[in-house]
Amino acid sequence: xxxxxxxxxxxxxxxxxxxxxxxxxxxxxxxxxxxxxxxxxxxxxxxxxxxxxxxxxxxxxxxxxxxxxxxxxxxxxxxxxxxxxxxxxxxxxxxxxxxxxxxxxxxxxxxxxxxxxxxxxxxxxxxxxxxxxxxxxxxxxxxxxxxxxxxxxxxxxxxxxxxxxxxxxxxxxxxxxxxxxxxxxxxxxxxxxxxxxxxxxxxxxxxxxxxxxxxxxxxxxxxxxxxxxxxxxxxxxxxxxxxxxxxxxxxxxxxxxxxxxxxxxxxxxxxxxxxxxxxxx
Numbered sequence: 206x207x208x209x210x211x212x213x214x215x216x217x218x219x220x221x222x223x224x225x226x227x228x229x230x231x232x233x234x235x236x237x238x239x240x241x242x243x244x245x246x247x248x249x250x251x252x253x254x255x256x257x258x259x260x261x262x263x264x265x266x267x268x269x270x271x272x273x274x275x276x277x278x279x280x281x282x283x284x285x286x287x288x289x290x291x292x293x294x295x296x297x298x299x300x301x302x303x304x305x306x307x308x309x310x311x312x313x314x315x316x317x318x319x320x321x322x323x324x325x326x327x328x329x330x331x332x333x334x335x336x337x338x339x340x341x342x343x344x345x346x347x348x349x350x351x352x353x354x355x356x357x358x359x360x361x362x363x364x365x366x367x368x369x370x371x372x373x374x375x376x377x378x379x380x381x382x383x384x385x386x387x388x389x390x391x392x393x394x395x396x397x398x399x400x401x402x403x404x405x406x407x408x409x410x411x412x413x414x415x416x417x418x419x420x421x422x423x424x425x426x427x428x429x430x431x432x433x434x435x436x437x438x439x440x441x442x443x444x445x446x447x448x449x450x451x452x453x454x455x456x457x458x459x460x461x462x463x464x465x466x467x468x469x470x471x472x473x474x475x476x477x478x479x480x481x482x483x484x485x486x
Contacts, residue, residue: 218285227287230263239418248354254322260329264292271304281306312339316346326355331392340406347485357393363477377442408483416480422472429472430458
């Protein structure tokens with residue numbers, strides 16, 4: 206693979222964060238699967254399409270795209286070796302022979318020019334060090350007229366997991382969950398910035414529409430609290446705290462999540478995102 210220029214993300218997703226996501230990919234799919242159909246519908250995948258899945262992680266959307274293109278192919282690209290190992294194993298387990306995976310930085314990876322009919326990304330396009338360069342590189346991988354479709358988080362306050370975590374201020378040193386002009390979960394939360402980035406990258410017909418989906422975050426409130434506190438921002442905050450503070454935070458978050466329990470006890474949280482589409486001229 207070409208040398209990644211996004212070194213911070215390369216280190217993160219090949220370290221504890223990547224290992225966590227690979228180990229818990231079933232749980233993350235339960236959180237995010239509600240966006241799969243809107244994303245793949247927006248991409249307009251046909252049976253013979255060649256699809257590029259950017260930031261594919263453990264390959265859930267890559268496999269689904271491949272199933273929509275039984276006479277075509279789906280290529281997943283990601284920086285994370287642990288998640289790509291899961292992706293290859295799961296594709297083999299499910300008999301999805303027209304999906305393949307490559308480790309690479311989408312900003313610099315030498316994609317074959319014009320080799321893909323569509324590019325998709327479910328929560329995988331917010332971490333680019335230079336988003337204009339990255340989307341420009343993705344655009345060159347599309348044939349003329351090829352379509353881009355991606356899902357990325359919108360306003361943090363419209364995402365229940367964020368408001369649950371910010372309720373811990375006063376117990377844990379909870380800060381912002383990213384800025385709209387920095388690599389991170391909410392780097393594309395400003396729709397005007399999304400339009401500006403994609404236009405600068407050479408895309409046309411850029412559309413940004415709100416989409417919402419509920420995801421299952423745990424078997425019950427305590428399980429969901431443990432899951433939130435074991436990943437990404439939660440783990441960082443807990444690692445900086447003493448045992449007594451960690452116990453208080455876990456109890457407070459469990460209480461905060463109880464109103465979100467469904468009749469069967471599972472915790473369902475609402476995620477609000479942008480469904481973005483664009484075309485390569």
